[in-house]
Amino acid sequence: MENDSRSDGFISTHDFDILRKAFASSVAEGLTDETRRLDHARELVRELTGRENVDEGLISRIVGLPLPSEGMAIVLPTAIEPTLADLKADGQGLMAYCGAPSCGQAWSLDIDVLIELYGTHYGYRNDRRISSKVRCPRCQRVGGTLRVVTDKRPRF
Ligand SMILES: [Zn+2]
Known part of the structure; x- marks a missing residue:
C-alpha cells in the first residue's frame, strides 16, 4: 500500500516539490491558519493540476500531516455552527x-x-x-x- 516512489499518478516529484514549497511559504507568511491548511493545499493542487478531485493522501503529504489511519473516526461539529x-x-x-x-x-x-x-x-x-x-x-x-x-x- 505504501508507495515510496513519490509518484502520485498525475503529479510529478518536481510538481510535488513546488507545491510543498508554495505551501510552506504560505504558512511562513501567515497566509493560512491551522483550520484552513488542508483547504489551502487543495487549492494549490487545483491551481497546478486543474483537477477538482484531489487525492487526500497527496494533500496530507503537502501539509505534512500523517495519513489518516483506516477506520479513524472523523468527528464533525454538529451542534453549534457559528453564524x-x-x-x-x-x-x-x-x-x-x-x-x-x-x-x-x-x-x-x-x-x-x-x-x-x-x-x-x-x-x-x-x-x-x-x-x-x-x-x-x-x-x-x-x-x-x-x-x-x-x-x-x-x-x-
Ligand atoms: Zn492578490
Whole structure:
C-alpha cells in the first residue's frame, strides 16, 4: 500500500516539490491558519493540476500531516455552527487572504454586507461560498481563504 516512489499518478516529484514549497511559504507568511491548511493545499493542487478531485493522501503529504489511519473516526461539529450574526454580536470580523501564493494581500470583509448577502444564520466556519467569491483588491484574483479576526477595528 505504501508507495515510496513519490509518484502520485498525475503529479510529478518536481510538481510535488513546488507545491510543498508554495505551501510552506504560505504558512511562513501567515497566509493560512491551522483550520484552513488542508483547504489551502487543495487549492494549490487545483491551481497546478486543474483537477477538482484531489487525492487526500497527496494533500496530507503537502501539509505534512500523517495519513489518516483506516477506520479513524472523523468527528464533525454538529451542534453549534457559528453564524455571521454571532461574529457581529461578538465584535469579530472576517479577513480574506488572497489565494494567489505570490500576492499575499489580506483585507477585511464587511460583516454587514456578508449578512445581507448570505443571511444572519450563515455558518462561516466551513465556508466555501464566500471564500470562493472574494476578489483581491491588489491582484483582482477571485478566491481566497477566510480567517476570523477577534477585533475588526483597525489598529493603525
Ligand atoms: Zn492578490
